[in-house]
Amino acid sequence: MNRPLRRDAQRNRDALVEAAKQVLAERGIEAPLEAVAKRAGVAIGTLYRHFPERGDLIDAVLDEKVATWTEVARQALAADDAWAGLVEFLERTCEMQAKDRAFTELACLSHQNDRTEINRLIHQLAERAQRAGALRHDVGPVDLAFFVMANSRVAEADPEQWRRHFTLMLDALRAEPRGGPAA
């Protein structure tokens, strides 16, 4: 098997992954790898030694983001109150978007391919909140996807005030108008 990396190599590899997270968050999925190498304090050739194909590094980072997001949805589904769980999911998702451009791009695309774990969870969150009578029953998972996508643009344009829009729009989802049962 492949022997362990030399210590300096391991350090550089870790730095590259960390740098990639930051750079993708700031500049999106299309960020140049040179920027990642620079952020990691490493030459471009070193990046390619560790991650021979573009995408190797980026996929690694993206996979982790998806995992985190999925975990957020799972936690939300475990909340006692269905409405509170849904709001928690939406809010944390919007928050991640405000801080991470790559995540935004990813989240906006994710509603394309259905069948993913995250989409299953969103579906469950919506249904559960409807059964509890907290979420309007004329909305579906697609509306939650739109809600999240919509907020991402606001967060992009004004990273400080997205919560203002978020709070307002939440009122459109509530079954009980304005300050409903769980508000």
Added chain:
Amino acid sequence: MNRPLRRDAQRNRDALVEAAKQVLAERGIEAPLEAVAKRAGVAIGTLYRHFPERGDLIDAVLDEKVATWTEVARQALAADDAWAGLVEFLERTCEMQAKDRAFTELACLSHQNDRTEINRLIHQLAERAQRAGALRHDVGPVDLAFFVMANSRVAEADPEQWRRHFTLMLDALRAEPRGGPAA
């Protein structure tokens, strides 16, 4: 003074402006001028003969879009019913965004520089709808800007279904919950 253009030159000039409208609508403000020339059925050199500096052509197209948008706002302000006028403005704006990427970019930026005619009109639309008791009074012009920006991302992702999101979110703006006075 400059004598009138030769007839073929005038035809090309018109074709260029029309092509620019289409191409910018499809590809956004950053669209390459080569694409415009191609669409107009004209060589790139001809484009530069008519519009020596990049921006000359683009600004012309953009100015017209702003004018159209402003006119939409004016008409909305002239509507008898304040709420109906506001909704008309929002809907037509969102519709324009769904069809025109350059307009979307423009509209998303426009809330930066205040003091523009369009922003004054939006301000008036909001105030008028509030005085009529139709628009929540805890929302302001900034929320309308967010509303429009938010919708633009939905329209981008799914040009067919933006109205679904639009209609739903409108409920968050209404003073009277769900199917209020003017709905």
Added chain:
DNA sequence: TCGAATTCGAGGGATACCCTCGACTTAGGA
């Protein structure tokens, strides 16, 4: 100490735009 592993970064290759310019074409007045 010494060799294998690792790092460095200049630079070749690709792509995408911008815009120019000199040869060619054409409208339209004399």
Added chain:
DNA sequence: TCCTAAGTCGAGGGTATCCCTCGAATTCGA
């Protein structure tokens, strides 16, 4: 009809941005 000024063409030079490679230099660690 002819002639010339106006207009058109499009290859190509300039710039920028990224991708990725490779041989020389460096460094770890047995």
